[in-house]
Amino acid sequence: MGNFGAKNLSTSLFHCTLWKSDTSPACRAVMMGLDAMNVSLTEIDIDMDKAEHRAPDLIAMNPHQTLPILKDGEFILCDSHAINTYIASRYCDCEKLLPTNPAGRAIVDQLLHYNSGILYPHYRSCAYPILYENCRFVMPQQAQEVEHAYRKLETMLKGRSWFSGANMTLGDIAIMATISTLHVLVPVDKDKFPVLLSWMFRMSKEPFYTTGNLKGLNEFTKRIDTGNGFDSKDNKKCPRSSLTRRSTGAKLAET
Known part of the structure; x- marks a missing residue:
């Protein structure tokens, strides 16, 4: 592993x-x-x-x-x-996970900034009203913004196996943590975003996904479904x- x-x-x-x-x-x-x-x-x-x-x-x-x-x-x-x-x-x-050459490291940094600056705020805007404000659904405008982000990710993945290029990196891992959670709130449509969904499937087969992500993701899903603390x-x-x-x-x- x-x-x-x-x-x-x-x-x-x-x-x-x-x-x-x-x-x-x-x-x-x-x-x-x-x-x-x-x-x-x-x-x-x-x-x-x-x-x-x-x-x-x-x-x-x-x-x-x-x-x-x-x-x-x-x-x-x-x-x-x-x-x-x-x-x-x-x-x-x-x-492979964190290249030491300047160009490779810059790509990983770019992905991490994209996750922290774009994807994670989408997660918070969708999840926090449900988790903490007794809202029961994702607002349509927020769902549209998330799908817009999915569309960008779909484009970023065209012609490559991983967001970083030939190898999976910490950038892929950070994005997967957020996207797998957003997927609970705004499902990734297989017809609109087949490349993104294929990448998610490959990530889900990595051993670290099971040990590091799956348990907490299931707890989050239960929390979203019930609206109560887990x-x-x-x-x-x-x-x-x-x-x-x-x-x-x-x-x-x-x-």
């Missing part, structure tokens, strides 16, 4: 801690990145429905009151894109390691 040119088959960074919520696509992007790189660190699940992300110790690390949060010694990062590229740059030799007993079993999450198929072993 995740053998994308890393120096070691598995790297344990137990001096690093990740605070995250599985329902968040940003957190799942980091989890998929970790699994693609076969990097393990300590993970702590945070229940955002219970406002645990607003605890004083987390606010001290991240005044934005968002997840994920990575702490490596005294160094703290609070953005999923920065976390993935930091882990890849510092602890892995992942030339009461996960798994939150009571943290902290745990990424290695444990992967070895149990993203399900926690009883402790």
Whole structure:
């Protein structure tokens, strides 16, 4: 799993801690990145429905009151894109996931910026009214804007297997975390966007998709369907390691 040119088959960074919520696509992007790189660190699940992300110790690390949060010694990062590229740059030799040549790295950075600046705001505008404001559907204007983004992604993929070109990169992983979540809210039409849907299918067959994305995506789907908080007993079993999450198929072993 995740053998994308890393120096070691598995790297344990137990001096690093990740605070995250599985329902968040940003957190799942980091989890998929970790699994693609076969990097393990300590993970702590945070229940955002219970406002645990607003605890004083987390606010001290991240005044934005968002997840994920990575702490490596005294160094703290609070953005999923920065976390993935930091882990890849510092602890892995992942030339395919994060090219070291300037042109390849610039393409990945461009995709990460597109995800954070365009796709993720679409996710928030569609999901947050349902999650936090008792809205029961995606507004037509928002759905049209999401489909416009799908159309751009369809064009970006024409003639290539991955958004980055010949190889899948952290840019693909970040976009997949967001698009798989948007797909729950505004389904990707197979007739309008066949190339995008084919890419999503290929991504879904990667082992890191199952271990890093699927569980949280299913929880998010249940939350959208019910409009209520998802009461996960798994939150009571943290902290745990990424290695444990992967070895149990993203399900926690009883402790």
